[in-house]
Amino acid sequence: MSIMVMSRMFKASLGSSSRKIMAVRLADFADDEGRGIWPTVARLARETELSERTVQRILADFVAEGLLVVVQEASGKPGQATRYDFDLAAIARLGQDRHTGDVMSPVAGALTGDTMTETGDTDDEDGCHHDTRTVIEPPVEPSLEREGASASANGEENSRSVIRKFDKWWPSYPDYAGTSRDAALKEWFALTADERADCIARTPAFIKATKDAKGSFVYPSVYLKERKWTLLDDPRSDVAPAAMYNPFSRAWMALRLAELSKPMTSEGWPAPSAFQRTLMRDADKAAEIKRERRARYGWPKVTAMDAKVENRFGAFVPGPLLVVSEGFQKMHRDSAEAAAWKALHERMGWPWLPATGHEWLYFPAGQPEEAMAEFQALVKGETHEAAV
Known part of the structure; x- marks a missing residue:
């Protein structure tokens, strides 16, 4: 447990109470370097009283935003979860984003007259042993909304939009349930907006072409990393249209x-004509006519x-x-x-x-x-x- 990381998370503006409680709970697993986080999704859901789907989404958001770093993917074995580390530099940036306002206001907001006495519950005039001060701040826009506003201004997609599109695409890929969602989501974010749109539009055609060719499917993360849907444009590939x-x-x-x-087909052959039947009474002629018919109809x-x-x-x-x-x-x-x-x-x-x-x-x-x-x-x- 890292009190330092937990303290930073308590002070950071994370955009929602669900994100806040997740960040604090993850910090409870980390050391002072932000390392060593590997609780299962089920455990996080149980201890934060969030749904497993919400836990997965928030973890993916934190990874996409750079707050968490995936150190090791889950092996797929029961009880073995993905291992994460916090990026302390990213946590520090969360603190820098906060509006600092009048940071020296007293605990209860009251220095009375000339006596300099405080009405807060303090043991000295600085309040709470110099550890805590009341900070009067205006409402802070959630970090993802700030990011989204900035991205929209630049004509780019924000993280929430990217994840929503991923969640629509993800179930369409064959056997996706037995693979790593985090690994696929990481590669999804590595694509450009145009590549993601192309992937969504062309994946159904790629799946059909692969099935028609009796081919096998790679992991979703590999499919995204290697941009496999572009094979539809390569006339030499197995999945390209003829x-x-x-x-x-x-x-x-x-x-x-x-x-x-x-193999030669014997279906649909027309019957020999009357003239051919006459000629076929001769053995040599019969063999010749059979060869001709084989070549023509076989x-x-x-x-x-x-x-x-x-x-x-x-x-x-x-x-x-x-x-x-x-x-x-x-x-x-x-x-x-x-x-x-x-x-x-x-x-x-x-x-x-x-x-x-x-x-x-x-x-x-x-x-x-x-x-x-x-x-x-x-x-x-x-x-x-x-x-x-």
Whole structure:
């Protein structure tokens, strides 16, 4: 217990009785250096007769205002609370903010006549052993309201407004309840007003995109510190919306190979025509017709991509495939490398690229079989949606 710190808290103007009693109770835990404060929220609520929600809010306010410093976050284990220290310089500034007025007025405000006798309850003429004097002061504006007025004049948000916005955003983040609110609030205050507004507006889209990509969520404090919602603007990220890419570009070729890597579908195939059925009586013709039908109907998204090429319509490619495509090798359509890839397509029963006169192609570097296996390993488990 620090009588010195408690005394300063009693004299400081903290804006409300709830804030005052919290500051005094915290000072009761501190040493004379303001250190060693680690009561649980439940204990503070019980001993101050405030709700746990109010205790959490006031603690967050004190941290945001610099009055308290977080020394060690709570571990999450029962009974292990966050450890705080007071910032004695901040406490001293609280004292400097007070209007000092007529600090030499007597205890009861009465020096009677020429006798210099006081009417207060004192043991000498200075009153209360020189320790206490009555200070007549005008009402003092609460510190947060003063801060808010100053911030508003400068076009900035005050602490209360920032915390209110945090409390609206905080429950929207997945699994927030099992993480440190203090750590997240600290990073929230480190953002600019524009960044906080952007975070609030774009977090729902980030959450949806992450779930769609079957990704995992970092702690809220990390999300805020690294400004993860800005990944929505990076076309290479997992959560960015798919972007349109031209036919035969690296990204377009990567999407086409990714779709061919999926199992062939047997749904939606039209029945063979009467003429085809006649031809299929011959075994060789039957095998040829089956290959043609497989290539045409087995991968409908690839067929749709190829059909759009003549009109120079591209496809939407997700960020992860864009990253993989950066390692693709450029080759001429008439080159030996392109011929090797065409041969692989024929062996796999895949449709070859449409003949549009486009000279340059892109495929994974290396021999087609090994390169394709490596490519498939990289994109395994991803979802690739073509613009169909």
